[in-house]
Amino acid sequence: MEFLAEIVISVLLVAAGIFGLVGSIGLIKLPDTMTRLHAPTKATTLGVGGVLIASMLYFWIFKATLSWHELLITMFLLLTAPITANFIAKAHLHRFGKESDLPDTKTDRGWATFEDEAKEMQPVMTRVTPPAQAPSDH
Amino acid sequence: MIHYALIFAFGCFGLGLLFNLYRIFVAPGVVDRVLALDTMVINIIALLVLYGISTHSGVYFEAALLFAMTGFVSTVAYCKFILRGDIIE
Amino acid sequence: MLRKLFPHPYLTLLLVITWMLLVNQLKLGSLVLAVILGTIIPLITAPYWPDRPILRNPMAIIGYVLIVLYDIVKSNFIVAGVVLLKPNSQLKPAWVTVPIDLRTPEAITVLAGTITMTPGTVTADMSGDGRSLLIHCLHAPDPDAVRDEIKSRYEARLMRIFE
Numbered sequence: 001m002e003f004l005a006e007i008v009i010s011v012l013l014v015a016a017g018i019f020g021l022v023g024s025i026g027l028i029k030l031p032d033t034m035t036r037l038h039a040p041t042k043a044t045t046l047g048v049g050g051v052l053i054a055s056m057l058y059f060w061i062f063k064a065t066l067s068w069h070e071l072l073i074t075m076f077l078l079l080t081a082p083i084t085a086n087f088i089a090k091a092h093l094h095r096f097g098k099e100s101d102l103p104d105t106k107t108d109r110g111w112a113t114f115e116d117e118a119k120e121m122q123p124v125m126t127r128v129t130p131p132a133q134a135p136s137d138h
Numbered sequence: 139m140i141h142y143a144l145i146f147a148f149g150c151f152g153l154g155l156l157f158n159l160y161r162i163f164v165a166p167g168v169v170d171r172v173l174a175l176d177t178m179v180i181n182i183i184a185l186l187v188l189y190g191i192s193t194h195s196g197v198y199f200e201a202a203l204l205f206a207m208t209g210f211v212s213t214v215a216y217c218k219f220i221l222r223g224d225i226i227e
Numbered sequence: 228m229l230r231k232l233f234p235h236p237y238l239t240l241l242l243v244i245t246w247m248l249l250v251n252q253l254k255l256g257s258l259v260l261a262v263i264l265g266t267i268i269p270l271i272t273a274p275y276w277p278d279r280p281i282l283r284n285p286m287a288i289i290g291y292v293l294i295v296l297y298d299i300v301k302s303n304f305i306v307a308g309v310v311l312l313k314p315n316s317q318l319k320p321a322w323v324t325v326p327i328d329l330r331t332p333e334a335i336t337v338l339a340g341t342i343t344m345t346p347g348t349v350t351a352d353m354s355g356d357g358r359s360l361l362i363h364c365l366h367a368p369d370p371d372a373v374r375d376e377i378k379s380r381y382e383a384r385l386m387r388i389f390e
Contacts, residue, residue, distance in 0.1 A: 006139050006140055007139070009140055009143070010139050010140055010142075010143035011143075013140070013143040013144060013146070013147045013188075014143050014146055014147065016147060016184070017146055017147035017148075017149070017150030017151060018150060018307075019303055019307060020147075020150055020151050020154050020180075020181060020184055021150040021151070021153060021154050022306075022307040022310055022311060023154065023177060023180075024153070024154030024155070024157040024158055024177060024181065025154075025157065025310060025311070026306070026310040027157060027158060027161050027173070027174060027177055028157050028160065028161060029310060029315070030310065030315065030318075031315045031318065032166075032320075033166070033167065033169055033170055033173070034320065034349075034351070034363050035318065035320050035363075035365055036170065036173060037173060037349055037363070038306055038347065038349060038363075038365040039306060039310050040173060040176065040177040040180070041343065041344075041349065042299075042302055042303055042306045042344070044177060044180045044181070045180075045299065045303070045344070046299065046300065046303040047151075047180075047184060048180055048183055048184045048187075051147065051184045051187050051188060052187055054191070055187050055188075055190060055191050058140070058191050059196065063194065065196070067196055067199065067251060068247075068248040068251050069196070069199035069200070069202075069203060069248070069249075069251060070187070070199065071248060072203065072245070072248045072249065073183065073187075073199070073202055073203055073206055076203070076206050076207070076210075077180070077183075077206060078299075078344070079340075080206075080210040081343070081344065082339065082340035082341075082343035082344055082350070083210075083214070083340070084176055084210060084213045084214065084217075085343050085349050085350075086339065086343065086349075086350055086351070087213065087214055087217035087218070087221075088169060088172060088173050088176070088213070088217055089349060089350070089351035089352065089363065090217065090221060090351065090352060091169050091172070091216075091217040091220040091221050092167075092169040093351060093352060094220065094221050095167065095168070095169060095220055096167060096169070101322070102322055102352075102361060103322050103323065103324045103361070104324065105324060105354040105355075105358075105359050105361075106324055106326055106358075106359055107326075107354050107355075107356055107358040107359055109354050109355030109356045109358075110354065110355060111352045111353070111354055111355070111361055112352055112353050112354065112355050113221075113352050
């Protein structure tokens, strides 16, 4: 049983190391900023996730203490990775992007990053259609 | 066996950290540097947790959690500064 | 009355669970403190959250989370393969416009986050009226297929959860 756990934890650690390294290699290898954004946001989440799960298993099986912090860190990273990626993409578009390079929005308005400050995000922050009914208390 | 897997993972994330450092020095624009810093934070979290496993102690998780939070907030602040020229309006 | 005391029941639940995970032990004292914090924080921050999201079908969230987790693992392998095995000259990055039928901000946020975590796509921007998303694909020989997959795989499911 202990031997099996050792194998599982070792495999998780090795896989996590490889994915983490691939994320950083992508940062070096890929040709431009937008493609570079893909490698770290994805490959690294599984890399760190693997390390955290391995650590959780290790402390649970060999030290008999179930630690929940790893789960918290994994959830936090999974939730924040899309937000940072979106922010970096927006910063890149604002700084170096040209609206002519992007496809059409297929709506009346342009992409939010290129719109006037004055009307920016107005209809998005308020609900486009009001909620059909208020949720009832049980 | 876990010992060797740990050394391998340490090596991978350390090498990744070096690549990120290279990208911070050699980058076409400021956005790539922010991206490299963000990746660096994630690699450092992994290294902290690995160190926690190799020393059999749980005290590094608080550090890793704090690193995750400050890393996220600093990346958002950098991007906000690039986007608006201001962080808190 | 209950509505006044707990303006955001899901936020209260989330705060209680997060606090218990932070404390790392199941003790009555920390549970009491968690419930107190989970009650006070939503009450104080209620002015910033004027209305609560409506979940039509909360049980469908579990299925959605499982699908997304599976896709995150799959996407890691796909991106690793592209990074390691494809030379840069063969890469076909593409911008894709995805028109969205979701209307609530929460649903659009979840969709945008899901797209970023899944195979080879990153949400980059949104149109000013919130009716379409701008997506960047790492390697997309067929951009229309990417759009159709997003619409059928994720948006249809979110539609069932949120609206």
